[in-house]
Amino acid sequence: MTQRLEFSLDKKTRDDAVKGLAKFLRTTSNKPMSDLEMAKLWKGIFYCFWLSDKPLVQQELAASLADLLLTMTSSPASFHFLRGFWEAMVREWSGLDYLRSVANNVLDMKLTSMGS
DSSP states (O other), X not given: OXXXXXXXXXXXXXXXXXXXXXXXXXXXXXXXXXXXXXXXXXXXXXXXXXXXXXXHHHHHHHHHHHHHHHHOSOHHHHHHHHHHXXXXXXXXXXGOOHHHHHHHHHHHHHHHHHHO
């Protein structure tokens, strides 16, 4: 699943992968994911977002990714997912150019508002 997220240039494939991720998170949110698994998941999500180049596509994808928090059935799983996001941002931020950092700010705001 992470590879489908990470390496897809096609919007439909990315959208299908995000839907699959939502189903996966919904069905496994009661089983804790290891920190390494979460890091791998967020690396895939990060590059999925990286490959979405148009602003409207980025905004739609940011909203879909933020909505993933609502699909999880346990609060600890949601917090772990959110922590994985912030760890990925810290790890990957220095590699972003200006335009990508602006796009990632949209994702930051969406996830932060959902996590509040």
